[in-house]
Amino acid sequence: MMFTSRMILNLHGQLLKEIKVKNFKKMDMMHHLLSGMKSVFSQWNVDGMYEVRQSLGGAGFTAWSGIPRMIEDYSPSVTYEGDNTMMLIQSSKFLLKQAKKAFQGKNKAKFSGGFEYVAEIESLLAKKCHASSAEHFLNLDLIEEALKVNVAAKLAWVLDKKMTESKISSTDFVTVHYG
Numbered sequence: 001m002m003f004t005s006r007m008i009l010n011l012h013g014q015l016l017k018e019i020k021v022k023n024f025k026k027m028d029m030m031h032h033l034l035s036g037m038k039s040v041f042s043q044w045n046v047d048g049m050y051e052v053r054q055s056l057g058g059a060g061f062t063a064w065s066g067i068p069r070m071i072e073d074y075s076p077s078v079t080y081e082g083d084n085t086m087m088l089i090q091s092s093k094f095l096l097k098q099a100k101k102a103f104q105g106k107n108k109a110k111f112s113g114g115f116e117y118v119a120e121i122e123s124l125l126a127k128k129c130h131a132s133s134a135e136h137f138l139n140l141d142l143i144e145e146a147l148k149v150n151v152a153a154k155l156a157w158v159l160d161k162k163m164t165e166s167k168i169s170s171t172d173f174v175t176v177h178y179g
Helices: 003-020 027-055 056-062 069-077 085-102 115-126 134-138 141-167 170-178
Strands: none
Touching: 003 027, 027 056, 027 069, 027 085, 056 069, 085 115, 085 141, 115 141, 134 141
């Protein structure tokens, strides 16, 4: 979370400078990141506090441990500034817009902010893992590729499921639902 917060603070500083000159191009990306991170990090923290309380057995319930008070104080964070479910939906809309561009064959140069891989959904879905030992999974490039393939598979699944349920063509579906 520390690295993420530093990255967000840097992006926020850049965004503020660009807003002063009427450039709002990074606004959607910032909304995507903040919505998703608020949801994920606040849920991790609440879940972590419950895990700590449970790990301590009965002592975790006592007032002197301080844990019940922390849980009471922090548990509403999953709802503050937007319920986590809604924040994830907002965050996913940005990703679906990126997928829409990819499925429509938009200019790959327009993908930015770490989403360049979305333009390569088809080739990502065809990839096979070539790791042959546990040490290979310590390679950050392999981990990054695996995460990209995972997101591509989930995007393809969501879009395929919705298109299958729809009565319109796939091109029209993407335009109507994610345009």
